[in-house]
Amino acid sequence: MNEQPQTARSYRTSVLDDNAIISINLKWMAQILVLCAGLVYGYYRIETRIATLEDGMLSANTEIRNLLTKHELEETQSREKLEEKISFYEKEFNINPLSWGKKRKKR
DSSP: OOOOOOOOOEEEOOOOSTTOOOEEEHHHHHHHHHHHHHHHHHHHHHHHHHHHHHHHHHHHHHHHHHHHHHHHHHHHHHHHHHHHHHHHHHHHSOOOGGGHHHHHHHO
């Protein structure tokens, strides 16, 4: 008997035009489908990760903005308190040596 060597399964189509025969190896076709599925899944994972990172950046920016306004408010309050203390000390203790003589003359 004439035995043929074992080869991968293929599907042969009928003659298309000018005796052209298309032969598709089923193993290759399965590998191509797995490759395409892997590429699509990888693209989907990258897109979802980018969307997650963008949401994280937006929430971080909002939190930073809130903290910045909070610290600016605290800074203005502390500056106002410091200005009040300075004005009190300027009135209470005359540190300017040029104005010392003026007060003595008024008495």
